[in-house]
Amino acid sequence: MTAIVVSIGDELVLGQTVDTNSAWLSRRLAEIGVDVIEHATVADDQLGIERALRDVAARCDVALVSGGLGPTADDLTRQALASLMQVPLELNEAWFGEMHAFFARLGRTMVESNRIQAMIPRGAEMIWNTCGTAAGMAVRIGRCRMFVMPGVPKEMKAMFESRVRGELGDAAGGSVILSRTLHTFGLGESNVGERLGDLMDRRRNPSVGTTVSAGVVSIRINARYAGIDEARRQIEATDELCRQRLGALVYGIDEQTLPQVVLGLLKERSAAAGRGLTVATAESCTGGLIAKYLTDVPGSSAFFRQGWVVYSNDTKTQLVGVPAAMLREHGAVSEPVVRCMATNAMLMSEADFALAVSGIAGPDGGTADKPVGTVWIALAGDEPAGVTARRFVFVGDREMIRDRAAKMALTMLRYRLLGAEMPF
């Protein structure tokens, strides 16, 4: 069963509002095994809406339409639908009565312009609105079952849940789409894609695809099966295959974040050690971002107790004891300096691990030797690894460079806690 999701509104085509209804509806449809093939967004223009609905109805089994059911002159969806169906709009007395009661409950008088919200095309089925005044509609146009709902997310969602989901779930016949996303950091998308190889074959079920967001390369597994149990089993099996090819590169799934995973590992190690292990930070170019990431996680106070933001040379000396002569000789963005920052941060804080970062986030400050994006990261920790340092060159603007540097620092700590080598 195929579906197209249609959103209607000038504010959407003008880009003044980001359409979140379509994504929400699509996720719900996937859950009940309906295959969304397209989204369409059209302006508050009666002819344009009519044309879009006609086109959509010819190309799918189900159309979920939202928007354009308000009481004002720019709300034209019901008129367009009536015109497409070649029938007049008629007042739905049941809903009109409900609207009067609704306004009475608010202690307000209904104004004349609201009357239109009780009008639906002759022959359409009215859908009750449990949190607003616009009636929804269900119609059939050729082979297409079309549901028309308000654009207000709350009203649309309530209408979908109370009326639409049931009918479609029964009709879709039980096939479901389940998804899982594996997250990686450190290798580029093409490199991850090569490792996944034939798993990314377009005809495969479960399908495997990659996306990138804020430097995180994610592997999305979509499984489409008749039953939920089979879909779950198949997701597990494909997850396992992906991990065989990517190894420790996969740091988490779905909603898991890198800081969560790192603190989780620290917690496991603490349990094994019989005492709470902690981490400290000394940050120059990331300016507090690593500390921010670590403290994003509820309960992080058990593992992260302190950090220094040492953004200038003299504060590197004053707060974390980097010798001024070392800064003069090697520059702030250098291996000796980050090693010293990490070591001293660990010793001063009595933490078990310390991360230190110094780099050139730009846009200025780059040189031929040390271009913008050059970042030294050091990790101090227990023997035998002790203090390790790596140089990276991150690409992008200031924000991206800082973000990638902070994530890479966390990744270095993650691999250390795993006792594994970084594959890059």
Place this chain on the structure above:
Amino acid sequence: MTAIVVSIGDELVLGQTVDTNSAWLSRRLAEIGVDVIEHATVADDQLGIERALRDVAARCDVALVSGGLGPTADDLTRQALASLMQVPLELNEAWFGEMHAFFARLGRTMVESNRIQAMIPRGAEMIWNTCGTAAGMAVRIGRCRMFVMPGVPKEMKAMFESRVRGELGDAAGGSVILSRTLHTFGLGESNVGERLGDLMDRRRNPSVGTTVSAGVVSIRINARYAGIDEARRQIEATDELCRQRLGALVYGIDEQTLPQVVLGLLKERSAAAGRGLTVATAESCTGGLIAKYLTDVPGSSAFFRQGWVVYSNDTKTQLVGVPAAMLREHGAVSEPVVRCMATNAMLMSEADFALAVSGIAGPDGGTADKPVGTVWIALAGDEPAGVTARRFVFVGDREMIRDRAAKMALTMLRYRLLGAEMPF
């Protein structure tokens, strides 16, 4: 001139990612007088993409397409475009060379699968990508000018700005929509709306509307006029009217951020004082976020030299000298403690101002007296104001509470630098 915006990607039609590209592109098109009539979102399916592009090309003057240009097997936009044009894909040598240089700068070897990103349909014009590896394309299909760009927002935006905007702006010629956004922080949307009053009348031109994002209440002014000069004048006039009603609450416009504005004020004060004024931070619940915000701004090293992240009680004592007895008596989330943190941070760093924050970000740790969201913020600075402290209760989840607390700290500093009273 009419336009349709097309987004391509399974993650979009499945609702796993919300499409923000379409809204961004639509706003840019409105600015140059191009009339967006529709958005379309299609899955990573070659035939589906080809069908959509054919349909779109028949119905508008300009199509802006993004997505499906990655290096992996599920990226099929260029193949669909070539098929629609009935031409083969060809390697663009200039871009392929650029890609090699790109990977060389990263110190990485380009893998074979990246080669596809330099392939474009024969006869298409290549658009340079200044922040990624996928070449963009410009083609003409019948009466429709079509630009094809990567789905990664940063790459798409850079490509639009560097190549597409100029061509379309020249061609559009007609009436223009100019927008300006004024940003405020501290008062709620309804309160800002009340102050704006009749300026928000729907029939007004320029129109005035409010939106909220991450605690920032923004006032969007849209002016639709025949000429750009008139639109500019009208935007200025409405901007002035908004500021008359909102006063110092407006901290910036358009792309300006709160940290930028605060550092800008510090720079002005420094120029007046004849020496560089600086700010330091001592953060508990915000965990480095204020430092991160300040160092988001290029050149911030002149004003922000150091910060402490003191996430536990004992580090508050060790690093910024909060007496243990004070912590025992008043608790970490208290006025005496944040005052002490701010004062000591200012003295120890020899900075001119210091911000200190201590609060309960949740989800745990709240009490009847100090519910989750309770945050004490102190600002230490020059006399006569000296050290001031305020208690806030922020609403939302952990991330929201931390974000609002950091923004409120910056707002306190902003009002201090303006020499004005906060209106909340």
